[in-house]
Amino acid sequence: MSRPILKLEGLSKAFGAVQVIDDVSFDVPQGTRMALIGPNGAGKTTIFNLMSGVYTPDEGRVIFDGEDITGLPSRKRIGRGLARSFQNIRLMPHLSVVENIMLGQQSRVSGPGAMIAPLGRRSRWRQEAEALLSEMNIDTYTGEVVATLPYGIRKKIEVVRALAAKPKMLMLDEPAAGLNPSETAALRDFLIQISETGTTILIVEHDMSLVRSLCDRAVVLNFGRLIYDGSTRDVQNDPQVLEAYLGSRHAEEAVHA
Numbered sequence: 001m002s003r004p005i006l007k008l009e010g011l012s013k014a015f016g017a018v019q020v021i022d023d024v025s026f027d028v029p030q031g032t033r034m035a036l037i038g039p040n041g042a043g044k045t046t047i048f049n050l051m052s053g054v055y056t057p058d059e060g061r062v063i064f065d066g067e068d069i070t071g072l073p074s075r076k077r078i079g080r081g082l083a084r085s086f087q088n089i090r091l092m093p094h095l096s097v098v099e100n101i102m103l104g105q106q107s108r109v110s111g112p113g114a115m116i117a118p119l120g121r122r123s124r125w126r127q128e129a130e131a132l133l134s135e136m137n138i139d140t141y142t143g144e145v146v147a148t149l150p151y152g153i154r155k156k157i158e159v160v161r162a163l164a165a166k167p168k169m170l171m172l173d174e175p176a177a178g179l180n181p182s183e184t185a186a187l188r189d190f191l192i193q194i195s196e197t198g199t200t201i202l203i204v205e206h207d208m209s210l211v212r213s214l215c216d217r218a219v220v221l222n223f224g225r226l227i228y229d230g231s232t233r234d235v236q237n238d239p240q241v242l243e244a245y246l247g248s249r250h251a252e253e254a255v256h257a
């Protein structure tokens with residue numbers, strides 16, 4: 001197995017009296033596609049927030065690409081190569097597709113004028129954003145205003161915007177939420193295409209058939225604890241995972257999908 005690009009070591013986080021994450025450790029090997037799953041409220045988004053620097057853990061460490069980034073602000077983590085797309089689309093709806101991609105490049109710019117540098121009309125940033133859209137085969141939409149596009153296309157653009165930061169690892173929070181089956185299949189193929197360029201992918205996703213067709217390995221959380229770390233082929237037969245899902249609205253999917 002390749003070396004881990006990300007290591008979570010004994011992460012814990014409480015909100016008030018509630019222990020939301022409890023001593024969670026796992027590795028993400030470089031170049032893999034891995035899933036982080038679990039019932040509603042298990043702590044998946046909180047783990048993403050700890051990884052991306054939205055929250056600081058009470059205990060434990062986040063090691064990315066050999067460096068301890070536990071105390072590093074979010075923006076600097078993106079600069080190190082750890083990028084994230086969010087559960088709900090956060091594109092700028094009134095801007096064009098290419099302008100949204102250029103906003104994703106900002107983490108690579110520093111100094112005076114950093115916020116607007118990429119938005120110059122003929123800048124090398126624009127050329128690079130256009131090239132990225134072309135590489136990802138969605139350049140038909142380059143000049144379109146985001147608000148006018150179908151939901152499935154906007155989800156792809158959200159992923160491409162995260163890629164504009166040139167990440168080593170991409171964290172995706174429920175990228176298939178709200179997509180129909182053909183849009184989901186297109187997104188899966190798109191994510192495989194991205195990972196084949198060498199980008200590591202960690203995905204939070206409730207759609208178990210997408211998880212199994214995209215990822216080899218899954219880690220499962222329940223009540224903030226890690227209860228499974230292994231193959232996606234065997235996950236639905238694991239007794240602890242079955243117990244965690246029983247009674248939840250995802251039990252059917254987990255067992256039969």
Ligand SMILES: Nc1ncnc2c1ncn2[C@@H]1O[C@H](COP(=O)(O)OP(=O)(O)OP(=O)(O)O)[C@@H](O)[C@H]1O
Pocket residue numbers: 015020038039040041042043044045046047
């Ligand atoms: N900022 C916060 N303050 C207090 N409680 C929080 C906070 N963020 C999350 N929680 C609680 O932590 C628990 C885990 O939430 P989290 O959103 O990480 O779960 P999840 O696995 O992502 O759930 P879902 O699948 O529903 O998105 C929940 O009980 C939630 O209410």
